[in-house]
Amino acid sequence: MPEDAPEEAELIAAAARGNTGAFAELVRIHRMRVVRTAFGVLGSQDEAEDVAQDVFIKVWHALDTFQHDTSFASWVYRITVNTAIDVLRHRKEEVGLDVEYASPLTRPEDAALRRDNQQRVRTAIASLPESARVALTLREFEQLSYKEISEILQIPIGTVMSRLNYARASLKKILSGEGAEE
Amino acid sequence: MKTHIEHVSENELYLLQDDELAPVRATAIRAHIESCPDCAERSAKLASFCRHIHQAMLEPTECSSDGAFWVRLAARLDEPVQQHPRSAKRPWLELIPSFILAALGGLLDTLVTAVLVGYSLINLGLLPDFGSQLVANLQSALPGSWFAAWLAQLGIADSAALQAWLDGLTTSRISGNELGLGLVLLVLSVLLALVVGLLLIWNVQRVAQEQDIRGVRAHAIR
Structure with missing residues (x-):
């Protein structure tokens, strides 16, 4: 994970002193990656937005404890993953995958096909264990390197690899109709 | 670094796809894929799958605007952070630091290993029978105790009788000097201790991970 830019370090310091303008700028910079990550883990857009709100509330309250020797983005990712996992664990009932995706296709039948396909993949991803789902989200959604994922999740790179391998192998089985791995 | 490649494993194909291979190895694999139709087909399928x-996993389209998101957030900045209820599954985990769990696990594994290996070595005659001596000492040090009474019920009145009884137990398990059986027992003991140790390490790692998840939350909401 790259070091925080000097401007961002200043924003963090100002926000930690209570400057809401600086914090608003930090939120603007990091919001979409928080929403994307939460969405990848939860599969629900509404929940992803709610998680993003909770994440930034936590970040706001914890800014003065942020260790500047670590990347701010990694820290925010970690809080996002943990908050999303909490939501996942405390879901009272399974929510539907209320997802609308961006699509470059214009023909309605193509768009419908694409949506079906995306829904199938998303349902398959939703059936993965949370640890595999989180690793897959950070890799496929956020395109993070194994090293970055290992820093965010605080696990060895070998564990990142094994979780990704498990996630991909399971997805292959599910999508090819063989059923999920137990 | 191996340069000649028979076939590329799926794991390495994923690593190549994810740009996680060392440059030398990546170059070697790419060269192999170019010359191997089988690996080229597998690589193409894997790339297509990814x-x-x-x-x-494309982005959702209906995100609120930056402005709307901030307005909602700004109204909540002074709110106290809500704690999620503790995990109903294993709430006690949060009360025990992972290093204490690791220490307890290590202690337990050491004890299991010591008992099993010690027992095997005693049976092999490689160690004096400390256990028998200890029991004998206890028996003589605690005259009139429940322990001595229990031994008396077994017909063991003194240390010598106790030693003979324990020798009998030992030799009834391994008659004579069956070195092979003793060695097998020793190896099985070490293997069992290793398995127990690995299970403990695995479990402690999981516990630490769960605590870490909660630790980040606690850290973030301070």
Whole structure:
């Protein structure tokens, strides 16, 4: 994970002193990656937005404890993953995958096909264990390197690899109709 | 670094796809894929699969605008952070630091190993029978105790009788000097201790991970 830019370090310091303008700028910079990550883990857009709100509330309250020797983005990712996992664990009932995706296709039948396909993949991803789902989200959604994922999740790179391998192998089985791995 | 490649494993194909291979190895694998139709086909299928997954994870379109998001957030900045209820599954985990669990696990594994290996070595005659001596000492040090009474019920009145009884137990398990059986027992003991140790390490790692998840939350909401 790259070091925080000097401007961002200043924003963090100002926000930690209570400057809401600086914090608003930090939120603007990091919001979409928080929403994307939460969405990848939860599969629900509404929940992803709610998680993003909770994440930034936590970040706001914890800014003065942020260790500047670590990347701010990694820290925010970690809080996002943990908050999303909490939501996942405390879901009272399974929510539907209320997802609308961006699509470059214009023909309605193509768009419908694409949506079906995306829904199938998303349902398959939703059936993965949370640890595999989180690793897959950070890799496929956020395109993070194994090293970055290992820093965010605080696990060895070998564990990142094994979780990704498990996630991909399971997805292959599910999508090819063989059923999920137990 | 191995340069000649028979066939590329799926794991390495994923690493190549994810740009996680060392440059030398990546170059060697790419060269192999170019010359091997089988690996080229597998690589193409895998790339297609990854693209398929990635495309399905495109961004949702209906995110609120930056402004709307901030307005909602700004109204909540002074709110106290809500704690999620503790995990109903294993709430006690949060009360025990992971290093204490690791220490307890290590202690337990050491004890298991010591008992099993010690027992095997005693049976092999490689160690004096400390256990028998200890029991004998206890028996003589605690005259009139429940322990001595229990031994008396077994017909063991003194240390010598106790030693003879314990010798009898030992030799009834391993008659004579069956070195092979003793060695097998020793190896099985070490293997069992290793398995127990690995299970403990695995479990402690999981516990630490769960605590870490909660630790980040606690850290973030201070």
